[in-house]
Amino acid sequence: MNESSMRLSPRTLFRIFAIAEMFTWAGLITALILRAVDVANIVPIAGGIHGFVFLCYAMSTIFVWVNQKWNVGLGLTGLLLAVVPFATVPFEVTVERRGLLDGGWRLAPGGDEPRGLIEHIQAWILRHLLLAIVLMVLAIVAVYIILLILGPPVPRG
Template sequence: MSLRVAVTPRVLFRIFATAEVVTWAGLIAALILRATGVTAEAVSIAGGIHGFVFLSYCAVTVFVWINQKWSAGLGILALALSIIPFATLPLELTIDKQGKLAGGWRLAKGGDEPVGFFEHIQAWVLRRPILAICLVVVLLAVVFSVLLILGPPVQLS
């Protein structure tokens, strides 16, 4: 007997909305530790983790947005709320209650035929999940590494 958990759009979005909240808490705690003179190193660690989760949340949000056929306004709101501490979880709870996370992956094998560029990409991802996950992890790691090399937008004195 094997246990198989279905990763639906709802489950995937909830995981990353929650992770975004948790990493915001870690980053804010690290900033408080730095401001109180306890340690400055925690900001680099918490900031790095939060940055990676932030990029992952954005990628997942776009993926779910396409699948669920959200309006542009809702999709942009979901992305924008990721920059406000703790805002992704209330958003997730609200849109879940509205049924905007219901259902499975409509473009998966045997599902709807993709229409347009972004739906074709999503259909390819859903039909080749292992390869797609590897490519996404590499892409996120590259983007994350470039952002780490560039450093913060403003140097603190």
């Protein structure tokens, strides 16, 4: 699979999850308000969806961070802003305007030679995309289940 056959660019991947993270924040906040005014308690559903998308955003941010060779400060900022409601989209717009999402997958077959463990992992993922997606979904589901078992970050009451 060469770069031209990979339709999901780093820009597109990052944008999808930045926007999804924003919408799930809106859903979670709405659910918290509905619970506070005793209209409905859909917090477990909204929180579950938000938690899953949060983990997907984190994984996609790390993947794009490695590909785009962002510095540590920028990569950590992208990750940390996920805990601030609606902050992922302004971050995505900022890095887009600075040209930090330009280009394709540099470690795809026929691209740059990977250096270091993280780049070798990313190159493997890009060579075995379907298997990698299945494994990443399973990893996210496993982390999600562990977090569900641990319970909400702030107990109610």
